[in-house]
Amino acid sequence: MKALDAIDRRILTMLQDNGKATNKEIASVLGMSITPIYERIKKMEDAGYIKKYTTVVDKDMLGYHLMAFCNVRLKEHTKEYLERFEEQVAELPEVSECYHVAGNFDYLLKVTVVDMEVYHFFITTKLATLDNIGHVQSSFVMKEVKWEINVPIE
Structure with missing residues (x-):
């Protein structure tokens, strides 16, 4: 095209x-x-300019009141370990976004759950059990100041 x-x-x-x-x-x-x-x-x-059509739902109306960003550092950084982590995290429904990043951590995950109890369960029984997890640091969203899905088209 x-x-x-x-x-x-x-x-x-x-x-x-x-x-x-x-x-x-x-x-x-x-x-x-x-x-x-x-x-x-x-x-x-x-x-491929248009990837898919979707509906944006209100997470709060559905009871999902806790959003966290998890910085994840892996123990090993071989191609196989990176690919395996990405495959495993893609299967977690609580994770809506996952980015391989540069800096002090390897991945940034956006996690949305009902409350802190569910988040604790997610961290301890799901994320922490993935292969090669070295360190996880969570930051919790206090207030959503701006959220935009649109890409600026000039």
Whole structure:
């Protein structure tokens, strides 16, 4: 696919703001017909610009009131150990994000649970039992100041 043009970027911006926007709605805003909008979106999906469509739910309404960021340091840093840790942590439903980072720690995990008791259970029976864990340091979210899933599209 060629580089994104201004129309593609506007379409992506609109879809980030409302993933349920129809091709008809997008076409109307952009002053275009439905078919070219459909074709542009399909090309962006096929090229990987659009990874998936999802629904953002309110974690607090569902009872998930504790969010923590876990810095994890591994004991060994061979390719096999890193891959194994990534496979294992990907299976933990409490972990919504995992990043391999540079610095004092190897990984940063975003963990969302109901409360501290559940977090303690997660740390002691799940995370601490993974292969090659050397050290875990947790930071707890006191207040969510900004949360944004959208990528700025210029």
